[in-house]
Structures are given as C-alpha cells and as structure tokens.
Amino acid sequence: MTISNPRPYPFKATDELYVEPRFEQLRENEPLCPVRLPHGEAAWLVTRYEDVKTVLGDPRFSRARAVTEDEPRTRPYRGLPGNILEFDPPEHTRLRRVVAKAFTVRRVEELRVRAQAIADGLVDAMIAQGPPADLVAGFALPLPVTVICELLGVPLEDRTR
Known part of the structure; x- marks a missing residue:
C-alpha cells in the first residue's frame, strides 16, 4: 500500500x-x-x-525492526539496541529464560520490602509533581528497572548506563 x-x-x-x-x-x-x-x-x-x-x-x-532498521519514527529512538526489551520471540524468550534464573522465589521475597519502598517513592514523586501524572514514565518504566538493578546488584552510579 x-x-x-x-x-x-x-x-x-x-x-x-x-x-x-x-x-x-x-x-x-x-x-x-x-x-x-x-x-x-x-x-x-x-x-x-x-x-x-x-x-x-x-x-x-516488529519493535526489533524499528531498532535495527531505519524505520520512520515520530521522534529519535532513545533505547539501547540489543536490549532484551527490544527483542521479539524467539530471541526475547531465550534471553528471558537466562535472566529468570536470578529471580528465584527466595530472592524475590527478600526484595519485596525494598520493591514496595521503591514503588512508594515513585508514587510520592508523581504526587509531588502534581497533575497530570504520566504513569508510564513516572512509575511503570522505572519500577521494574530499579527493582531488577537491585536484584542483580547493579551499583546506583551505573544504572543510567
């Protein structure tokens, strides 16, 4: 077309x-x-x-095609090519299985209190900024990344890289 x-x-x-x-x-x-x-x-x-x-x-x-090829976009791409979040199955599935080994029930349970504190802090920050709040940018994206970084032991100063 x-x-x-x-x-x-x-x-x-x-x-x-x-x-x-x-x-x-x-x-x-x-x-x-x-x-x-x-x-x-x-x-x-x-x-x-x-x-x-x-x-x-x-x-x-495919989202992976948009990362690897010169596909039209409304704004410049800000992600990292090769990031697990940018892959489609079966590559995403293979990498997810490798990473999932770090997410044992015991380890995740140990992080429950810290994850709740991170979530509370993100909500507090959105409230402090006032409406309108962008739930994706202010909560849905940073929460899993921050919790995963803590789970894997990524130092705070390295998390933006």
Whole structure:
C-alpha cells in the first residue's frame, strides 16, 4: 500500500497525555489515515483498537525492526539496541529464560520490602509533581528497572548506563 497526499501528523507533540479532538474524527471517518510525521516521513496512523491489535501482532511491524532498521519514527529512538526489551520471540524468550534464573522465589521475597519502598517513592514523586501524572514514565518504566538493578546488584552510579 502506498501513501499519497498524507496530511500533517494531527497531534501536538508538546504533551504526551493530550489527545486532539481530531483523533476521534479520524477514528470515526478514516481509521487508517496517511499522515506526515514531524521529521517529514510519510506513515499510516491506525486509530481503531481492533486494527491496532492486528498491527501489533504482525511481525512486519516488529519493535526489533524499528531498532535495527531505519524505520520512520515520530521522534529519535532513545533505547539501547540489543536490549532484551527490544527483542521479539524467539530471541526475547531465550534471553528471558537466562535472566529468570536470578529471580528465584527466595530472592524475590527478600526484595519485596525494598520493591514496595521503591514503588512508594515513585508514587510520592508523581504526587509531588502534581497533575497530570504520566504513569508510564513516572512509575511503570522505572519500577521494574530499579527493582531488577537491585536484584542483580547493579551499583546506583551505573544504572543510567
């Protein structure tokens, strides 16, 4: 499918939590919409839940491909190529099995109190910042990374690398 006459990307990039009213119009009238991304590339905007599920389940739209190939993106990629979170099965499954050996029931139970303290601290930080809160950036991403770093004994000064 080729893209002809894509419209400018319809969402403001200033606040990731804001959704323009035009999104509802597109979802109702044009669920598969050609758009032009901020950096000039043409892309398809998929707006309906069932269609999004189909796309996300299709290996042609793999997250690993976006990391390793020059795929169109709305902003520069900030991840680390080769990161286990960026792989698709079967490579992700193989690496997850290796890492899972460190997550014994006993070791995880020992970290339960510390994990709760980390979670409480992240929630407190979001409350202190005031609304709106970005649950993904402020809690869902840093919580598992911090707990895993503590589980594996990664020093605090090395965690941002």
